[in-house]
């Protein structure tokens with residue numbers, strides 16, 4: 001739908017991509033219910049949007065919720081339905097970088113809960129409302145790593161592959177009704193999401209990064225196009241397609257990525273992959 005007709009429930013609104021998306025959606029005429037965990041930051045963003053878009057503050061409401069808290073998630077869904085949200089952007093997310101052995105069990109659970117289970121539960125809670133509208137959209141913010149698994153991102157990829165599976169299956173399940181389900185896949189983006197280890201890995205592997213404003217622009221385009229999916233950047237777009245068709249062709253391409261894991265991570269990756277080294281077919285990095 002056109003941004004000007006959208007009433008968007010935006011999670012992770014106070015994060016890097018969330019703020020940029022909120023600004024561009026506001027300028028394009030959308031109304032927003034901003035969701036964050038800090039009342040000060042989320043309310044300040046609402047005021048900023050009203051000022052910068054020169055529209056009434058009525059268009060910019062906000063809600064404080066930890067999406068991993070079932071009660072908070074339930075009351076958020078109720079508020080969003082009462083407010084008349086016709087678009088949900090599941091943008092809140094947590095990073096995870098490092099060899100599998102370096103990620104604690106609780107951290108793993110937190111990532112899966114935040115990136116996968118919370119969007120599923122919030123979608124489920126809002127579905128009766130969204131289905132009662134003539135037209136509505138659910139946008140799942142995934143990642144290129146939701147279709148391309150890279151060394152160091154096994155936990156994060158599990159969450160985003162899961163989210164993509166959820167979006168695809170639900171899109172097909174709801175195809176005869178008013179709710180469109182979309183999957184949006186940025187590549188690496190310059191926000192606080194990525195720590196110094198990820199920056200070093202990106203530099204060493206020649207991984208390009210986008211500005212959050214570019215990502216936000218593409219998000220508005222996806223909303224308005226109503227396309228099923230959008231993947232950002234080249235060569236990521238090509239790599240995810242190839243990986244979908246013949247993943248084994250790519251299996252030998254990531255030695256540089258493994259070698260670029262921080263020392264502690266690399267040591268663990270080497271230890272963990274040791275029993276499988278006889279199966280390795282790594283090509284030299286080019």
Ligand SMILES: NC(=O)c1ccc[n+]([C@@H]2O[C@H](COP(=O)([O-])OP(=O)(O)OC[C@H]3O[C@@H](n4cnc5c(N)ncnc54)[C@H](OP(=O)(O)O)[C@@H]3O)[C@@H](O)[C@H]2O)c1
Nearest residue numbers: 012014015016017037066067091092093143188189191193
């Ligand atoms: N940056 C990248 O390289 C990149 C690449 C591809 C995809 N993505 C995806 O894009 C989305 C946004 O990422 P970003 O770069 O903007 O990250 P960010 O700056 O770290 O923002 C993440 C947002 O998620 C919110 N959040 C995390 N856990 C939450 C919880 N339990 N309850 C409520 N909110 C929670 C944070 O809330 P607070 O503000 O309250 O902390 C924050 O607003 C994520 O889904 C991420 O996976 C990012």
